Amino acid sequence: MLSLPGAVPAEGVDEGVAAHYGDLFREQRALADGTGCVDLSHRGVVTVTGADRLSWLHLLLTQHVSELPAGQATEALILSANGHIEHALYLVDDGETMWAHVEPGTQDALIAYLESMKFFYRVEVADRTEEFAVVHLPAGSIAEVPDGVVVRETPHGRDLFLPRAELPAFAASHGPVAGLLAYEALRVEHHRPRLSFETDHRTIPHELGWIGTAVHLQKGCYRGQETVARVQNLGKPPRRLVFLHLDGSEVHLPAHGTPLHLAADGPEGRKLGFITTSVRHHELGPIALALVKRNVPVDAELLAGTTAAAQETVVEP
Helix, strand or coil: CCCCCCCEECCHHHCCCEEECCCHHHHHHHHHCCCCEEEECCCEEEEEECCCHHHHHHHHCCCCCCCCCCCCCEEEEEECCCCCEEEEEEEEECCCEEEEEECCCCHHHHHHHHHHCCCCCCCEEEECCCCEEEEEEECCCCCCCCCCCEEEEECCEEEEEEEHHHHHHHHHHCCCEECHHHHHHHHHHCCCCCCCCCCCCCCCHHHHCCECCCECCCCCCCCCHHHHHHHHHHCCCCEEEEEEEECCCCCCCCCCCCEEEEHHHCCCCCCCEEEEEEEEECCCEEEEEEEEECCCCCCCCEEECCEEEEEEECCCC
């Protein structure tokens, strides 16, 4: 949808779709009101077919999917042996095929891992990114979905696995189109973590509130489960996700990785965490998600670089 009027390309990992179409707050308000759509066609699309697909994926994922009903959306993680997050999958099964969309550029590594774990199971894994584009319809949208399109419906909206050839016609009939910055602003407002934004090489699911939504605690073994169980039953995660209200007088938002300090200690104080995603929200103003050390007081005033930041708890310390 980059060919649409006013489209300004996104950068970095989100290259390939529009950051906005000329009016960020109008686009946000449209999504919040349940109208329009978002082009997420840069995301990877992976499918798993075969008679054993659900039981096989159940062994590999953090989520309970062995009896996943057709049409029911879920999300899941793949962890390292030490319990660190490697992949995040947003899933729906249509009765014959498990569909997943994943972060841009991660599908090759994901498929390589899945292929290495096939053994004798009757499954086929495929990269469908060139054929299908992910398009998001916001919560409350009454837009009609074309016949035959696989839909992943969640409380935050519907994700469509749309044939790429149908993108132009879909955009023309389901506008107004909103850019990724509007979508991200609502994601931050709802405290929803994103792989490689809220995660780094040592992130475990407990730190981000992914227990329950993406990690099922009453299922069989999977890689990294020992860490999940140990932290759940015996300890606390070393860091926690927080929501920040940022000083609205600042011209620039603190970038990903900006260090956090206690306001009382100033910007040269001890680093307590870092900004993961910062956005401008149409109602809340500048807001952010951040990872902080677990022992940071929940009422502590913080500095993101030199920008004042007030906390709201997302993950309990």
